[in-house]
Amino acid sequence: xxxxxxxxxxxxxxxxxxxxxxxxxxxxxxxxxxxxxxxxxxxxxxxxxxxxxxxxxxxxxxxxxxxxxxxxxxxxxxxxxxxxxxxxxxxxxxxxxxxxxxxxxxxxxxxxxxxxxxxxxxxxxxxxxxxxxxxxxxxxxxxxxxxxxxxxxxxxxxxxxxxxxxxxxxxxxxxxxxxxxxxxxxxxxxxxxxxxxxxxxxxxxxxxxxxxxxxxxxxxxxxxxxxxxxxxxxxxxxxxxxxxxxxxxxxxxxxxxxxxxxxxxxxxxxxxxxxxxxxxxxxxxxxxxxxxxxxxxxxxxxxxxxxxxxxxxxxxxxxxxxxxxxxxxxxxxxxxxxxxxxxxxxxxxxxxxxxxxxxxxxxxxxxxxxxxxxxxxxx
Amino acid sequence: xxxxxxxxxxxxxxxxxxxxxxxxxxxxxxxxxxxxxxxxxxxxxxxxxxxxxxxxxxxxxxxxxxxxxxxxxxxxxxxxxxxxxxxxxxxxxxxxxxxxxxxxxxxxxxxxxxxxxxxxxxxxxxxxxxxxxxxxxxxxxxxxxxxxxxxxxxxxxxxxxxxxxxxxxxxxxxxxxxxxxxxxxxxxxxxxxxxxxxxxxxxxxxxxxxxxxxxxxxxxxxxxxxxxxxxxxxxxxxxxxxxxxxxxxxxxxxxxxxxxxxxxxxxxxxxxxxxxxxxxxxxxxxxxxxxxxxxxxxxxxxxxxxxxxxxxxxxxxxxxxxxxxxxxxxxxxxxxxxxxxxxxxxxxxxxxxxxxxxxxxxxxxxxxxxxxxxxxxxx
Numbered sequence: 001x002x003x004x005x006x007x008x009x010x011x012x013x014x015x016x017x018x019x020x021x022x023x024x025x026x027x028x029x030x031x032x033x034x035x036x037x038x039x040x041x042x043x044x045x046x047x048x049x050x051x052x053x054x055x056x057x058x059x060x061x062x063x064x065x066x067x068x069x070x071x072x073x074x075x076x077x078x079x080x081x082x083x084x085x086x087x088x089x090x091x092x093x094x095x096x097x098x099x100x101x102x103x104x105x106x107x108x109x110x111x112x113x114x115x116x117x118x119x120x121x122x123x124x125x126x127x128x129x130x131x132x133x134x135x136x137x138x139x140x141x142x143x144x145x146x147x148x149x150x151x152x153x154x155x156x157x158x159x160x161x162x163x164x165x166x167x168x169x170x171x172x173x174x175x176x177x178x179x180x181x182x183x184x185x186x187x188x189x190x191x192x193x194x195x196x197x198x199x200x201x202x203x204x205x206x207x208x209x210x211x212x213x214x215x216x217x218x219x220x221x222x223x224x225x226x227x228x229x230x231x232x233x234x235x236x237x238x239x240x241x242x243x244x245x246x247x248x249x250x251x252x253x254x255x256x257x258x259x260x261x262x263x264x265x266x267x268x269x270x271x272x273x274x275x276x277x278x279x280x281x282x283x284x285x286x287x288x289x290x291x292x293x294x295x296x297x298x299x300x301x302x303x304x305x306x307x308x309x310x311x312x313x314x315x316x317x318x319x320x321x322x323x324x325x326x327x328x329x330x331x332x333x334x335x336x337x338x339x340x341x342x343x344x345x346x347x348x349x350x351x352x353x354x355x356x357x358x359x360x361x362x363x364x365x366x367x368x369x370x371x372x373x374x375x376x377x378x379x
Numbered sequence: 380x381x382x383x384x385x386x387x388x389x390x391x392x393x394x395x396x397x398x399x400x401x402x403x404x405x406x407x408x409x410x411x412x413x414x415x416x417x418x419x420x421x422x423x424x425x426x427x428x429x430x431x432x433x434x435x436x437x438x439x440x441x442x443x444x445x446x447x448x449x450x451x452x453x454x455x456x457x458x459x460x461x462x463x464x465x466x467x468x469x470x471x472x473x474x475x476x477x478x479x480x481x482x483x484x485x486x487x488x489x490x491x492x493x494x495x496x497x498x499x500x501x502x503x504x505x506x507x508x509x510x511x512x513x514x515x516x517x518x519x520x521x522x523x524x525x526x527x528x529x530x531x532x533x534x535x536x537x538x539x540x541x542x543x544x545x546x547x548x549x550x551x552x553x554x555x556x557x558x559x560x561x562x563x564x565x566x567x568x569x570x571x572x573x574x575x576x577x578x579x580x581x582x583x584x585x586x587x588x589x590x591x592x593x594x595x596x597x598x599x600x601x602x603x604x605x606x607x608x609x610x611x612x613x614x615x616x617x618x619x620x621x622x623x624x625x626x627x628x629x630x631x632x633x634x635x636x637x638x639x640x641x642x643x644x645x646x647x648x649x650x651x652x653x654x655x656x657x658x659x660x661x662x663x664x665x666x667x668x669x670x671x672x673x674x675x676x677x678x679x680x681x682x683x684x685x686x687x688x689x690x691x692x693x694x695x696x697x698x699x700x701x702x703x704x705x706x707x708x709x710x711x712x713x714x715x716x717x718x719x720x721x722x723x724x725x726x727x728x729x730x731x732x733x734x735x736x737x738x739x740x741x742x743x744x745x746x747x748x749x750x751x752x753x754x755x756x757x758x
Contacts, residue, residue, distance in 0.1 A: 003394025015382025
């Protein structure tokens with residue numbers, strides 16, 4: 001077991017009706033708030049009005065930025081940070097899924113500085129402080145609500161990268177499973193694929209921590225129990241709640257304690273599919289993870305069959321991979337590139353960008369030949 | 380799944396050599412420290428000298444209280460709080476096991492007030508603030524290092540009770556598995572019994588949270604894997620580390636999220652055996668838990684056999700209880716009252732105090748007849 005420091009300062013407010021407790025929770029943070037959200041769904045669902053009502057109760061002065069894209073751009077982060085900086089906001093309230101909350105994390109460290117947030121991603125600047133961030137989650141998937149990580153795209157540099165700082169934990173996160181009732185079936189499935197992929201990344205990481213591996217198996221088993229039930233019943237409270245909690249625990253750092261880092265190669269590759277072809281993040285992972293396991297069926301044979309045996313009873317490498325493919329298919333997340341319209345004619349460019357972006361992972365580092373094989377298995 | 384707020388502010392510093400990072404960690408907390416510990420072992424093991432060296436590095440002015448007993452007394456808490464109050468200490472450094480750290484938690488909220496700490500336990504006073512607490516753990520067992528709970532005895536009122544306040548989380552806890560090498564075999568085993576009992580209490584609590592139950596099973600399975608290995612190799616780093624981490628996770632609140640409270644009946648009864656007959660806490664639990672399960676083998680049949688099936692494959696109620704008894708026996712923790720010298724002539728008094736102290740639990744509330752049956756099963 002490796003040394004570690006476990007510290008997660010986020011207060012997670014989970015359950016039915018927690019939106020109605022936002023006002024009293026944010027009041028001590030100050031008067032001026034920067035409300036950050038994406039286009040459309042937050043207003044359509046009525047959540048926006050409920051949030052404004054809470055902010056009114058708290059006597060807040062509200063500044064807004066509503067331009068966050070599904071694959072969030074550093075340009076929007078810089079624009080939103082400028083609004084926060086000019087108006088001297090006391091805190092940020094981010095309402096949305098991973099893209100909005102990730103953006104808000106970087107806005108929170110960009111407000112106190114006078115340069116583009118991309119400098120953090122290039123390690124040309126270090127954040128010195130953060131404006132407190134409160135998050136309201138509308139999509140169970142990335143785990144951003146209880147971790148310090150944020151993924152952004154920069155079309156100018158052709159990159160989609162992750163960044164993390166202890167300053168970036170939300171102070172409070174509000175998770176009401178009812179808020180996710182309106183997430184359509186496809187994005188519900190992609191969220192389940194994403195949370196399971198987070199478990200895989202830490203499972204296939206370096207170092208031994210038997211309890212962390214057991215927690216990972218626990219989360220995957222829970223998602224594989226509740227995922228199909230949820231797909232049958234998108235307005236089921238217990239189903240939405242289970243998957244929402246699974247997604248938080250899958251990437252709130254707990255599954256990595258005692259290990260020396262996850263692999264994250266599949267996430268790196270998945271980001272390239274999103275960047276070049278707009279593939280939803282979770283969909284890219286349900287395509288690439290089984291293919292990655294096929295590539296590594298000898299190098300990672302023990303880990304794959306141990307995971308399969310713990311989840312499915314006595315399972316070998318082949319049957320474990322097959323079970324995961326069946327599961328992703330069952331919930332409606334794709335397992336082949338052809339299902340998202342990516343033909344073999346695109347492979348060369350995709351692989352070139354994967355190499356340039358170093359999407360190689362850390363434990364099972366991928367060579368150029370490996371990328372070709374993964375694309376072949378995934379085609 | 381029930382609503383919950385998950386928030387754990389403790390920074391857990393885990394691993395080989397973390398003691399040597401105490402100085403730089405405590406320095407920002409101030410100059411004056413109240414060093415709290417028990418009799419003997421901390422000095423014998425050399426840990427005391429290492430701590431003092433760290434405090435010297437931090438330029439600390441050290442006040443000491445070394446009188447904490449294995450079953451900690453409110454009298455010592457009041458005396459230590461008086462020293463802290465008179466000297467205006469900035470923080471507390473507690474070095475020891477559950478008794479020392481529990482005492483220090485209550486000292487931290489007693490320093491700012493002018494009454495006995497027992498008033499908190501009687502709910503006649505509410506803590507208003509706490510002096511920051513830093514803990515150095517020397518025994519893997521209670522989980523106190525990452526939770527807000529503290530158990531104290533008050534011989535005057537004849538009670539041993541638990542108390543909790545969000546103010547009582549340690550700010551930092553230092554867990555070096557090597558520090559626990561000198562814990563003798565019997566107390567090592569009692570610690571394992573204690574951590575498994577914490578898992579049981581939350582498992583048999585009210586409410587449904589499938590992921591929390593899966594985390595519980597994960598921790599029990601880990602402790603049942605590593606416990607016997609540790610008993611064969613008391614100086615094994617991996618063994619000590621696994622059990623130490625298991626104990627932290629077994630009671631850092633995570634196993635209860637989404638449920639509406641653990642049972643804690645067996646803990647309540649166990650405290651009476653400690654209070655009246657000095658039975659070590661963990662030993663009281665390995666005796667009483669199988670007996671409690673035998674009493675509840677019909678009322679809790681589904682829960683017991685589900686737990687057994689998850690841990691041991693297809694298991695019924697009887698075989699599950701038998702497996703736990705075998706495990707406790709294997710590691711050297713007692714499973715009968717006769718093994719700790721408590722004969723049937725003591726039962727009446729023990730049951731009388733159990734009734735008076737309301738050791739009945741919350742989910743499966745115990746009647747007077749139930750106490751008699753449990754003692755009979757445990758005799």
